[in-house]
Amino acid sequence: MKELWPNEVVLGKDHPHTPTLHENTGQALCFVGNCKVVLECHQKALSIHESVLGQDNPKTSATHHNVGAALQDQVTTKWHWLTFKRPLPFDNSY
Numbered sequence: 001m002k003e004l005w006p007n008e009v010v011l012g013k014d015h016p017h018t019p020t021l022h023e024n025t026g027q028a029l030c031f032v033g034n035c036k037v038v039l040e041c042h043q044k045a046l047s048i049h050e051s052v053l054g055q056d057n058p059k060t061s062a063t064h065h066n067v068g069a070a071l072q073d074q075v076t077t078k079w080h081w082l083t084f085k086r087p088l089p090f091d092n093s094y
Contacts, residue, residue, distance in 0.1 A: 022042070026045070
């Protein structure tokens with residue numbers, strides 16, 4: 001995933017925009033159903049938020065939520081595959 005983070009090299013890991021870049025990348029990848037990479041993006045953002053902002057910061061809490069949502073998406077996608085033997089249909093109506 002390092003190739004997705006050129007700004008992390010330029011800005012540095014502790015820059016306030018770095019975890020936001022990871023979260024935005026995760027949200028974008030969520031739309032294409034790449035759950036493993038989505039989870040990786042949110043976990044990286046969480047690690048940075050915890051080290052830079054601390055456990056009690058609202059941004060850290062929001063990132064915990066994003067990690068949970070990514071995990072839930074993985075379970076839903078796996079359940080759908082096991083039940084229907086095909087991937088979730090892609091909905092681009094929005």
